[in-house]
Amino acid sequence: MTKFNHKVYFIILLLSILTLTNACANNNAKDDDDYQECLKLRQKFDQIKLADFTQIGKNHVGIYGKGGTTLKQAKKILGKPKSVEKEDKGKTYIWQAGKDYSMVVEVQIVHGRARYKLTQGFKYRRPKDKITLQKYKKLPRGLGYQKIINEFGKPDEVISGGFWSQWYHKNRQEIYYKTDIQGKHESNATITLSIVDNKLFKKEISY
Structure with missing residues (x-):
């Protein structure tokens, strides 16, 4: 290999290393952004309080929640939900975060109050x-x-x-x-x- 070729080879190798290093740094930065986004949603999830549905309604008809986070409060804490699923007893509101929306938070609202909640993918x-x-x-x-x-x-x-x-x-x-x-x-x-x-x-x- 000639002296010139040695120099060219070295420059190409150096540029390749720098490119890979930057790519890894970018990936790490992206992963960190995803983590921070999910972490914020995970922390907000803890602010959702469940209502007490052990209280029997008037004339023992229906079970109505007492206390707990309302739908309005949940939206204020978690933001606008990504989707809503209707159910027999209420609605489940879904929030997502992270890469490909891999992290999920669900809050079921019954009679205007949180009855259950879950978070996964974190x-x-x-x-x-x-x-x-x-x-x-x-x-x-x-x-x-x-x-x-x-x-x-x-x-x-x-x-x-x-x-x-x-x-x-x-x-x-x-x-x-x-x-x-x-x-x-x-x-x-x-x-x-x-x-x-x-x-x-x-x-x-x-x-």
């Missing part, structure tokens, strides 16, 4: 050792919800409220942690915790 950025198999195994039944949060942080995904058939329970929820715990096939584990009256009722880990 994972907090946390140190890998924040949630370990050893820590999971030590979680005892009856552990307080706040102690779980103190140990693991806020859950990535949540299903909360009156969607357990006719036996409505305002203070029941399923919370999910997407972990870095690896199984036999190198798949990361998801921890599911059932919370009733702010205490751990049941725990499960799946790969």
